[in-house]
Amino acid sequence: MVEMSELARSSSSGERTLALRFREGEAIEAPLLELARREGLVAAEITGIGALSAVTLGFFDLERQEYDEIEVGEQVEVLSLVGNLALFEGKPKLHAHIVVGKRDGSVMGGHLMDGRVRPTLELILNESPARLRRKTDPGTGLPLLDLDRTG
Numbered sequence: 017m018v019e020m021s022e023l024a025r026s027s028s029s030g031e032r033t034l035a036l037r038f039r040e041g042e043a044i045e046a047p048l049l050e051l052a053r054r055e056g057l058v059a060a061e062i063t064g065i066g067a068l069s070a071v072t073l074g075f076f077d078l079e080r081q082e083y084d085e086i087e088v089g090e091q092v093e094v095l096s097l098v099g100n101l102a103l104f105e106g107k108p109k110l111h112a113h114i115v116v117g118k119r120d121g122s123v124m125g126g127h128l129m130d131g132r133v134r135p136t137l138e139l140i141l142n143e144s145p146a147r148l149r150r151k152t153d154p155g156t157g158l159p160l161l162d163l164d165r166t167g
Contacts (some may be wrong), residue, residue: 018047031143038137043130045110049138052101054109056066059144062112064097071116081157085129092116094137095123097098101141102148104159107152111159140161 019037036051038044052060069091084093099112115125131137150159 018042018051020124031145032141033143035140036139036141038133038139040133040135041069042133042137044128044133044137045130048083048110049108057101057143058103059142059146059148060071060101061144062099062101062110062139062141064094064139066094066097067134068092068094068116068131068137069134071114071131072129073114073116073124075131076156076158079154083127083129084089086124086126088116088118089133090118092118092124096125097128097139098149100130100144102150102161103150104150107137109159118139145166 018076019039021035030033032054036048038047051057053158064162069144072089073086075086076083093116094114095117096115097112099110101108101110110128111129113126114131115123117123149162151162153160
C-alpha cells in the first residue's frame with residue numbers, strides 16, 4: 017500500500033499537501049485512486065519523481081479518438097510526472113503526463129497509461145480548493161475538465 021504523510025493543511029480552507037511514497041512493484045493509478053477515495057480527495061494537482069521497471073505511455077490520436085500505447089519495457093527514471101485529479105462520474109480520475117529517462121540519457125514522454133514502481137516513486141499532491149469535475153467532450157471523447165462546474 018502507498019505510504020502517505022500529510023505535510024501541511026491550510027487552517028482556513030482545509031486543503032492539504034500530501035506526500036506519497038510507492039513501494040517497489042506497485043502500479044501507480046489504482047493505489048493512487050484508492051487513496052484519493054479514502055482521503056476524500058476530489059481535486060488535486062500532482063507532481064512526482066522516482067523510477068519504474070516499466071511504463072506504458074500514451075499518445076492521443078485525434079483522428080481515431082484513442083490512445084496509441086508506447087511500451088517502455090526497461091528500467092527508467094521518472095524525470096517529471098505532472099497531472100491532476102478531478103471527479104468524473106462521481107469518482108476521482110487521474111490525468112497525468114510523464115517524462116522518463118533511459119540509461120543512455122534518451123527521454124520519452126506522454127500520457128501515463130500504466131507503470132510499475134522500481135525502486136520507489138514519490139508524489140506530492142496539493143489539494144485544490146476548487147472541486148474540479150470532468151465531463152466527456154463530444155469532439156474528442158475525452159473526459160475533460162468541466163470549467164463551468166468548478167467551485
